[in-house]
Amino acid sequence: MNMRHTELTDDLQERASLFAAGAMSDSERLEYARHLDEDQCTVCQAEVKELQSAISMLAFSVPSSSPSPTVKVRLMQQARQAVPVSRPQPAGFRWLQWATAIIALTSVAVALSFMRTNGELRRETDALKSRIARLEVQLAERQDTIATLTRAGVRVVDLAGQGPNTQASGRIFWDQSKKQWLFSVRNLPPAPADKDYQLWFVPKNGLPISAKVFNTEADGSVTIEVPVPDTATNLNAAAVTTEPAGGLPQPTGPFALLGAM
């Protein structure tokens, strides 16, 4: 095989299929790969591209499993170490910088500890007491929430950050008996002043249905309760989009969060 083909025959299609499936012998595979690369046969290249995409879909038939988080830690360490430093400094110089910084920080800490007066300590104590009181209220609220979430018949749906919000996440606790979602968001930056986030019920068929217009707190989190209307049946997904302030009847903006049911 040392040529560019002009049309796709059954024989060529069979070779492309066997290559895509990984079913060729080693020698056949090497020869065929050479044909694709060196002969630049666009007929065979196009067929292989489609068939490889088709057979790679088999990965979606495998039950989902998660690797250990250490894989990502190792990968990212290795990648960040491999990124070239723009202005490398000699090792001895870096050591001197570190030593100087540590000595300076220690000196500042020691000086501050001597400067602290009894009055400052009292103010700190008052602030801590006030904070404990607020936390006790929050704890009671959380206990109420946990009681709701652990009720039988509550379904959990995860939403993943989209676009520039990959670090964001959402979780819906769907209390089917009460026809209510408890929707919690993390790490989603507040929308700009002229925008809001809008949560949508996405049915398998038909148009999305607006569920709630909301915004997140400064820390990117929010938890809201959303009633599920009787019209929101046969749901396929839940989505959050960024829309003009006040929301719209149908989504027009980019996706911020998305989760399949």
Place this chain on the structure above:
Amino acid sequence: MFLEMVEDDRTEQDREWIRRMASKDADALDAFYTRYNRLAFSLVLRIVSNREDAEDVLMDVFWQVWQQASRYDVSRGKPVAWLLTIARTRAIDRLRSTGRHEVATSDPDKHNDPTAAPAQPDPFVQTDTRKAVHEALQSLQEQQRIPVEMAYFQGMSHTEIAAALGQPLGTVKDRIRTGIMHLRKRLRPYL
């Protein structure tokens, strides 16, 4: 229509991450890994049937993506297909190197879940994609599905498959071809 828009957005974002990885932007690798680690890991684990080996292979797969991002060619397909091709190739290499390559089975279904842990939904994979793939496989005749899965998941050549199934080589080749053609036809909206 709504979910197809999401899929297009997702592919465009994947391509943007690949471009940024080519410029050695580690945040792009972080995002790409976050989106696809479970999908790639599940495939690799299905092939090598050992968590420790699968995690080693997964690391190699994403490292290769990071190193070869500048060589990714848009005309060769979606980034996720590129990633899964690398993952499958690396996993088969590992399978062969560890000598755990299992020859001859007419029952590939027994490998469907090599882990003890129960399967959990992957929030980064659309449910309807999984459903479409399951339906496409269900609609495939068993005599086509088995050789396709033996090749893809076990790395067996047409000759090995023919010997294992006791079928003529020409028959096996034809069934692999018609099987993949059928998958392509059924899954075209997702390619």
